[in-house]
Amino acid sequence: MPLKIGLLGFGTVGSAFAEVLAASGADAAITHVFNRNVARKKDHPRATFVPANALWTERVEDVISAANVDVVIELMGGLDPAEGWLRTALAAGKHVVTANKQLIAYRGAELFALAAKNGVQLLYGAAVGGGVPMIPGIAQGLSGDRMRRVSGIVNGTCNFILSSMEGGADYGEVLKEAQAAGYAEADPSADVDGFDARAKLCILSRLALHAEIDPENVPAQTIKTVSAIDFAYAKELGCTVRQVAQAALAENGVTARVGPMLVPRTSPMAFSHGTQNMVVTSGRFGGDVVFSGHGAGGPPTAVAVMSDVRAIAENSAQVRLPSHPMQVSGDVTAPFYLRFIVADEPGIVAAIAGALAKFEVNIDSILQHRGHPDARLPFVVTTEPCSSVILEKAVAEMAKMRFMVEPPLCLQILVVDDKDTD
Amino acid sequence: MPLKIGLLGFGTVGSAFAEVLAASGADAAITHVFNRNVARKKDHPRATFVPANALWTERVEDVISAANVDVVIELMGGLDPAEGWLRTALAAGKHVVTANKQLIAYRGAELFALAAKNGVQLLYGAAVGGGVPMIPGIAQGLSGDRMRRVSGIVNGTCNFILSSMEGGADYGEVLKEAQAAGYAEADPSADVDGFDARAKLCILSRLALHAEIDPENVPAQTIKTVSAIDFAYAKELGCTVRQVAQAALAENGVTARVGPMLVPRTSPMAFSHGTQNMVVTSGRFGGDVVFSGHGAGGPPTAVAVMSDVRAIAENSAQVRLPSHPMQVSGDVTAPFYLRFIVADEPGIVAAIAGALAKFEVNIDSILQHRGHPDARLPFVVTTEPCSSVILEKAVAEMAKMRFMVEPPLCLQILVVDDKDTD
Numbered sequence: 085m086p087l088k089i090g091l092l093g094f095g096t097v098g099s100a101f102a103e104v105l106a107a108s109g110a111d112a113a114i115t116h117v118f119n120r121n122v123a124r125k126k127d128h129p130r131a132t133f134v135p136a137n138a139l140w141t142e143r144v145e146d147v148i149s150a151a152n153v154d155v156v157i158e159l160m161g162g163l164d165p166a167e168g169w170l171r172t173a174l175a176a177g178k179h180v181v182t183a184n185k186q187l188i189a190y191r192g193a194e195l196f197a198l199a200a201k202n203g204v205q206l207l208y209g210a211a212v213g214g215g216v217p218m219i220p221g222i223a224q225g226l227s228g229d230r231m232r233r234v235s236g237i238v239n240g241t242c243n244f245i246l247s248s249m250e251g252g253a254d255y256g257e258v259l260k261e262a263q264a265a266g267y268a269e270a271d272p273s274a275d276v277d278g279f280d281a282r283a284k285l286c287i288l289s290r291l292a293l294h295a296e297i298d299p300e301n302v303p304a305q306t307i308k309t310v311s312a313i314d315f316a317y318a319k320e321l322g323c324t325v326r327q328v329a330q331a332a333l334a335e336n337g338v339t340a341r342v343g344p345m346l347v348p349r350t351s352p353m354a355f356s357h358g359t360q361n362m363v364v365t366s367g368r369f370g371g372d373v374v375f376s377g378h379g380a381g382g383p384p385t386a387v388a389v390m391s392d393v394r395a396i397a398e399n400s401a402q403v404r405l406p407s408h409p410m411q412v413s414g415d416v417t418a419p420f421y422l423r424f425i426v427a428d429e430p431g432i433v434a435a436i437a438g439a440l441a442k443f444e445v446n447i448d449s450i451l452q453h454r455g456h457p458d459a460r461l462p463f464v465v466t467t468e469p470c471s472s473v474i475l476e477k478a479v480a481e482m483a484k485m486r487f488m489v490e491p492p493l494c495l496q497i498l499v500v501d502d503k504d505t506d
Numbered sequence: 507m508p509l510k511i512g513l514l515g516f517g518t519v520g521s522a523f524a525e526v527l528a529a530s531g532a533d534a535a536i537t538h539v540f541n542r543n544v545a546r547k548k549d550h551p552r553a554t555f556v557p558a559n560a561l562w563t564e565r566v567e568d569v570i571s572a573a574n575v576d577v578v579i580e581l582m583g584g585l586d587p588a589e590g591w592l593r594t595a596l597a598a599g600k601h602v603v604t605a606n607k608q609l610i611a612y613r614g615a616e617l618f619a620l621a622a623k624n625g626v627q628l629l630y631g632a633a634v635g636g637g638v639p640m641i642p643g644i645a646q647g648l649s650g651d652r653m654r655r656v657s658g659i660v661n662g663t664c665n666f667i668l669s670s671m672e673g674g675a676d677y678g679e680v681l682k683e684a685q686a687a688g689y690a691e692a693d694p695s696a697d698v699d700g701f702d703a704r705a706k707l708c709i710l711s712r713l714a715l716h717a718e719i720d721p722e723n724v725p726a727q728t729i730k731t732v733s734a735i736d737f738a739y740a741k742e743l744g745c746t747v748r749q750v751a752q753a754a755l756a757e758n759g760v761t762a763r764v765g766p767m768l769v770p771r772t773s774p775m776a777f778s779h780g781t782q783n784m785v786v787t788s789g790r791f792g793g794d795v796v797f798s799g800h801g802a803g804g805p806p807t808a809v810a811v812m813s814d815v816r817a818i819a820e821n822s823a824q825v826r827l828p829s830h831p832m833q834v835s836g837d838v839t840a841p842f843y844l845r846f847i848v849a850d851e852p853g854i855v856a857a858i859a860g861a862l863a864k865f866e867v868n869i870d871s872i873l874q875h876r877g878h879p880d881a882r883l884p885f886v887v888t889t890e891p892c893s894s895v896i897l898e899k900a901v902a903e904m905a906k907m908r909f910m911v912e913p914p915l916c917l918q919i920l921v922v923d924d925k926d927t928d
Binding site: 100103104107108209215216217218219220221222223224225226227228229230352355367368369370371372373374375376377378383384386387388389390391392393394395398399400401402403404405 | 522525526529530631637638639640641642643644645646647648649650651652774777789790791792793794795796797798799800805806808809810811812813814815816817820821822823824825826827
């Protein structure tokens with residue numbers, strides 16, 4: 085008996101899944117498709133990959149409550165009404181495969197419990213990393229280590245924008261290009277302000293660090309304030325700039341941050357270009373492990389969905405170790421990059437150095453390139469490792485200084501320390 | 507009831523496993539340890555991680571036939587007698603975890619069938635990639651794609667030697683260094699001549715390409731003939747040199763080769779240094795996915811073993827799609843690097859170009875650096891893509907030319923073609 089699949093959403097990923105499933109040779113078939121405007125969707129070029137006898141419906145109940153559906157695949161996104169649909173499906177004893185990172189990040193713990201209670205699987209390999217098998221790779225392949233940290237480039241839109249800016253493009257132009265190519269939404273806030281990456285980081289934290297953390301408590305910094313000048317200074321510092329999501333076990337919980345960071349050229353993350361995704365896990369015994377590849381797009385994401393369907397078809401339960409609620413702190417001890425745009429006058433360096441000294445932050449280097457107008461003079465200070473929370477206080481004082489033309493930009497500098505394993 | 511583990515081998519990996527298990531918090535315990543010279547092994551610093559009531563024995567039957575062992579972990583290596591031991595354990599209904607790449611490469615198909623017949627698991631995550639979860643990552647996370655090719659750096663010893671040579675070290679010296687550090691065996695043939703990588707490639711081919719291929723049919727080229735001059739010419743060509751194992755689906759089976767290859771600086775494999783391992787899978791829908799990290803050493807390998815134990819403890823069966831016996835061909839169509847050491851005289855280029863023309867191989871470039879003695883003059887020809895088998899015929903003719911001081915070196919040049927996904 086083929087596995088009967090009810091598909092919620094026949095958009096980019098859903099239609100690609102239909103093609104991937106048809107090419108797979110797996111003993112599984114799409115029997116139900118839910119979408120708005122079914123008449124239009126049936127004309128989709130990939131609708132030919134859906135069996136002719138499948139039911140197309142605009143009523144979700146026809147799928148999630150159907151007696152003859154074994155697996156519900158949810159590709160609609162968003163917390164509501166998706167959560168209710170999946171609860172209905174799980175309670176009815178159906179396996180669920182979802183690409184919904186928000187739902188898994190915010191409400192995963194309860195949904196996993198519901199799945200376990202009903203003896204079914206809830207798989208979400210497509211929720212992080214698209215086609216890069218970070219979720220199953222960590223769950224099945226690294227469950228034997230004690231993870232200390234998980235870092236990653238998990239938002240393809242930001243990586244496309246920042247790696248294009250590294251090549252000289254302007255933020256506004258490349259955002260438009262990303263929107264035209266379908267990499268970025270009309271309202272790009274979820275991507276560029278870090279909310280998408282934050283949800284994914286919480287999923288990775290649960291899996292790798294066994295920590296349940298609330299996405300709302302993870303500080304997210306926008307990439308919108310990064311400019312061409314920052315790539316020039318970063319280059320001088322042996323770095324580039326990427327949106328990085330990072331969580332690490334600390335004494336009293338987890339430290340976690342998302343935002344643009346200076347990534348040293350010696351880090352594999354510096355080589356992540358375009359819409360690539362990459363995650364680096366750091367374990368006590370196994371050291372650093374890197375997963376990378378195509379993180380976005382219909383077919384790669386559909387591969388992750390199909391792999392989850394394979395796991396269900398083959399009766400392969402995922403290793404799921406218990407996770408525990410933990411406090412999140414955004415207070416990270418790290419070196420930082422401070423970029424100022426000032427109206428030149430005597431005493432600026434003294435004033436900035438004084439503000440840092442007051443908070444006992446040590447300066448590591450001061451960089452100033454020639455050729456900028458005195459009225460908008462950029463210069464950069466890098467710090468020795470310090471508390472991000474204390475540094476923010478110093479930055480708040482500096483922001484008030486009369487020569488500041490725009491608010492100072494403060495970026496964490498990643499440290500590459502692939503420590504020897506124990 | 508804790509899972510009861512019988513350990514065959516308390517060497518580098520076995521003793522590290524004892525520590526990793528103790529740190530894991532898993533409901534599993536080592537109850538039996540088999541090794542030669544048990545008295546000495548009990549003094550191993552990591553023997554303290556073995557429970558005091560465990561049985562230490564020099565008779566393997568005490569473990570593989572013990573009624574109260576649930577999982578046998580085999581870390582002895584080699585085809586025989588390991589195969590017989592594992593057959594006994596599987597037939598007795600015990601799960602088996604092994605790091606034995608030769609056994610899984612040569613006799614895996616029969617052993618998997620035996621495990622399935624007895625309703626137990628045979629897991630081998632540590633057999634390829636050490637601590638890098640290539641095996642579970644591909645099995646669970648990429649089962650939804652149609653793989654076209656799998657390439658990798660899967661021998662840490664060769665990668666250590668070649669990445670050190672890239673930094674200027676001499677082959678003989680760095681081999682001695684690797685032997686002193688425990689990265690290379692006293693007889694390094696299995697590593698440097700490619701037999702180790704070949705076995706691992708066959709395991710990856712089974713998993714990713716669903717192709718059962720005989721390791722003996724995969725051509726393996728030694729790295730011993732690579733010299734400092736090749737790194738200099740490779741650099742001029744935008745490449746470095748690494749031992750690469752590559753298998754790809756072809757019309758009538760699989761093409762597969764192992765050996766030193768020119769790796770372009772734009773390939774992630776060019777950034778694999780020291781004993782790192784890396785695998786790149788290329789799928790029809792998901793494109794290229796990269797797994798990399800620490801491929802060797804006790805603790806990383808023990809993480810892979812422990813992750814397999816977790817999977818058994820959590821009742822997580824691995825996705826195992828059917829594989830089929832396939833023909834292997836070493837005939838690869840690719841560009842090649844030919845390096846000659848000649849005693850200079852007029853007409854050499856004409857003679858070599860003539861030999862290539864006779865076999866219809868097109869020259870892409872000719873490189874000759876100054877400052878070498880006329881009696882041992884190195885120079886390099888790169889070809890346009892051609893058949894490796896036809897090129898070998900041309901090289902055999904060139905090898906006979908009277909001005910050749912040593913046999914020509916012929917290295918495949920990898921092409922980076924991360925094609926757009928379908």
